[in-house]
Amino acid sequence: MKKKIAVIVTLLACLLLCVCICACGEQKSHDAKKAPVSTDSNASYKKTVDKDDKYGSGTHHAVVKVKGYDEFTIELSANDAPVSVSNFCKLANDGFYDGLTFHRIVKDFCLQGGDPKGDGTGNSDQKIIGEFSSNNVTNKLADNYKEGVVAMARSNDKNSASCQWFVTLADSAATSLNGQYAAFGTIDAAGMKICQKIVSDYAGNVADQSSGTISDKSKQPVIESIKITD
Numbered sequence: 001m002k003k004k005i006a007v008i009v010t011l012l013a014c015l016l017l018c019v020c021i022c023a024c025g026e027q028k029s030h031d032a033k034k035a036p037v038s039t040d041s042n043a044s045y046k047k048t049v050d051k052d053d054k055y056g057s058g059t060h061h062a063v064v065k066v067k068g069y070d071e072f073t074i075e076l077s078a079n080d081a082p083v084s085v086s087n088f089c090k091l092a093n094d095g096f097y098d099g100l101t102f103h104r105i106v107k108d109f110c111l112q113g114g115d116p117k118g119d120g121t122g123n124s125d126q127k128i129i130g131e132f133s134s135n136n137v138t139n140k141l142a143d144n145y146k147e148g149v150v151a152m153a154r155s156n157d158k159n160s161a162s163c164q165w166f167v168t169l170a171d172s173a174a175t176s177l178n179g180q181y182a183a184f185g186t187i188d189a190a191g192m193k194i195c196q197k198i199v200s201d202y203a204g205n206v207a208d209q210s211s212g213t214i215s216d217k218s219k220q221p222v223i224e225s226i227k228i229t230d
Contacts (some may be wrong), residue, residue, distance in 0.1 A: 049082045055089040056082045061229045062092060062185070066102075066198060067222040072191030074150050076184060080141040081131040084152050084161070084184035091124060091163055092226040101220035104166075105203050106212035109173050111195055112153055112166035118217045124163035130154060133179040142183040145174035148192050150185040167195050 049056035060076040078085040091097060091114075102113035103120060115122040129135070132142040135158040141149065149168040152161035161182060168177065177183075187195060198221050205219040206212055214220045 049086050053086050055086045055228075060085065060089065062088070063225075063227045063229055065224045065226075066194075067224050069194050069198060069221075072187060072194045074185040074187055074191075077141055077186070078184075080139050081182050081184035083128050084131055084182045087126070087128050087162075088152075088165065088184065089228045092228050096124060096163065097223050097226045100223050101217065102198065102202075102223065103214055103217070103220050104212045105199050105206055105214065106169075107199065107203060108170040110166040110169055110212070111199055112164060112212075113221070113223060114153075114164045116163070118220060119215070120164070120211070120213060122163070127160055127162045128152070130158040130161060131182040131184070132158075134158070139183065141186075142181060143178050145177040145183065146171045147173075148187040148189075149177075149183050150187060151177070151181040151183040154181065167192075169196070169199060 055076075055078055057078050060078065062074040062076055063071050064074060065071045076085045076088065096116075097114055100114055100116060101118050102111055103115055103118050104110065104112035112120075116124070129137065130152075131137045131139045133139065142151065145151075145168055147168055147170050151166055151168070153164035153166050154161040167187060168174075202214065202219070202221050205214045205216065207215040
């Protein structure tokens with residue numbers, strides 16, 4: 001009789017242990033399903049910026065000199081778009097932009113340049129990731145377009161930007177630009193007066209009004225230099 005009782009007690013103990021293990025496993029499984037997925041979209045691409053790259057974080061400044069006009073300054077925000085700023089600064093420091101042009105003018109929309117071919121089809125040797133929300137990258141500046149915001153131009157491929165960039169000419173452009181293009185800098189009111197003067201002076205040279213392209217390269221505003229000052 002004692003042996004039977006002992007066996008029954010043992011079986012009950014084992015059964016209780018199994019129930020506890022299963023319950024614990026189910027709780028862990030349930031918790032795992034509930035665990036939040038990381039939303040730090042920047043983490044996957046920030047590693048592409050060298051940790052020793054001084055242009056990969058903080059605020060920097062680029063002084064742009066267009067032939068026949070006073071200089072204007074772009075304040076570069078690497079905290080919003082580290083890859084774009086780093087890429088832009090590297091090209092500028094290499095003299096890539098010196099002598100290139102603004103090939104595209106769309107009134108109340110954009111002033112675009114930095115194309116080595118001068119027709120909207122040119123690139124540098126490297127393409128970079130698109131730093132904007134529709135490409136799953138957090139960039140607050142790219143969600144708040146207004147006059148004076150500077151961004152990388154691209155094709156339909158969200159990761160196709162390389163060297164072309166544009167200046168936003170009006171707040172109304174935000175409707176089609178927010179979350180779609182990698183904004184990486186801003187131009188203050190004084191600088192925008194210069195940009196708007198360039199647009200006014202050269203708008204008459206636009207051959208294709210639908211695209212805003214100035215097809216005659218001799219009639220495009222010339223970027224004499226872009227200097228990174230810090």
